[in-house]
Amino acid sequence: YAPDGGLFVPEQLPTIGIRILQEWSLLTRVSDLAFNVLRHFIAPQEISDEELKCICQESYPIDVPVRNIVSKNKETSSFFLVELFHGPTFCFKDLGLRPVVAMLSHFAKKKKKENEGAQKQQSIHLLVATTGDTGPAAVHAVQMVNDPSISIVVHYPQGQISAFQRKQLTTVISPQVQIVTFQGGGDDMDKPIQNILKTNGLQGDSKEKDQQILVCGVNSYNIGRPLMQMIHYIWTYLRVIEQMNLPLDSPLDIIVPTGAMGNLASGYMVKQMGIPINTLTASVNINDITHRTVQTGKFYKSPVMKRTLSEAINIQYPYNFERILYYLTNGNKGMDEYYHYSDQEQQKLDIPSEWLSKLQSDFQTSRVTDEELCETIRIIKAIHDIVIDTAVAVKGAQSMGYPIIGEEDNDDSRTKKPFAILATASPCKFQEAVTMALGTGGWDAYMSSGEYPDLAREYLAKDEKEPILYAKEDSTSLEEAQHRWESQTRQLLLR
16 A cells, blocks of 8 residues: 555556557567566666566466357357466466565565665565455465565455365465454455555564564555556457457457456556557446446445355455546546545545546446356356356356357347456366356366366365464454454564
């Protein structure tokens, strides 16, 4: 977070014209595209070409498949599925967190070298609140850099992530990793973490006077996350246009499963840079603040978090809406101040009509129930023989008129232009949802198939370690519980 509690954005976004797009279209590795994109944001004085290339190669060891999904008796279609889940924790968060943590390690080592001989040693503690995907990805990124100066505390809502996601956290044995479960909703730890980050660091206790502790959050409020996630949007655009044999100024619609709006904000930033993304569709579950906001202009936090089969996007108040508003209003400072007043005091914001019209022009939304989610998993399996997790986005796309189940022959112009759905997580993480849709036999068939990752089987065989519990008594208000949780996390940071 910025010192005023808001979110950082780049001072300016580069303009990417056709000439640069043509150059980027020739790049066949995500790591090479990442280097070229990030070079527009990171000065060589901060990270040299050699260092940045190394970070990109280590962070993106494999490429992102962009699959043209074709129905039976068809040769091509306008439907593309972008598989962002082939990283080590089976979700798109790997693509953002690996380079972010690698850069934090780079700057920590650089600072240590500059301050060699100083009395105080610097350590960095990363803080994460997760609804299931960010936590495992952040932990793995910390383990990847293997930097003893970097540790992490991950908080997840008790009973509100999948069993597989829980095992990704509770099977980690490392002195640099602490796992906390709290008795609250998916984003109830956001406020305690924000309060801790406002301190900008903590001094060690009496036993560690030579230790300076810096605290950094790596949820998508961290500016590094949307920057890194821009890369997979540009990669998606280039690969779809290439497969469709279209000119580089052709528009592409992208459908995004949406929680805290971090991925959505990345796509919108890419659009502001001149990449020809046409419409961004945010597909949400019944915790539907994004849908309600675009439809009505009322950005109001719901009083209750509802349980769903798509727990990873259970968000009541998506903080990245601030970034979307910033670019929507062309950096209107009055709107930014209005947002912050409403955010802090009321958690309600009414979008002025002029900006609501633009919001509705740039974005579409769809609200998907658990029943619709399960139905979509069944349909996609029957028609395309694919087990998917991104059923929220697929159902959302279908409800907006995109041809995902073989309707390519109808006359709607929307069926003639390409669209891409971001598959943000592997179905291997969500046994409950897949079983609800396909039955136990369907899940067993998926597990025994080549689609189920071998690394996922390794997680299932590991023993779990009991996480630290942050309790909330029934008689305690959420505000009181959050105050206590904040104190508990501060104590963890000083261990």
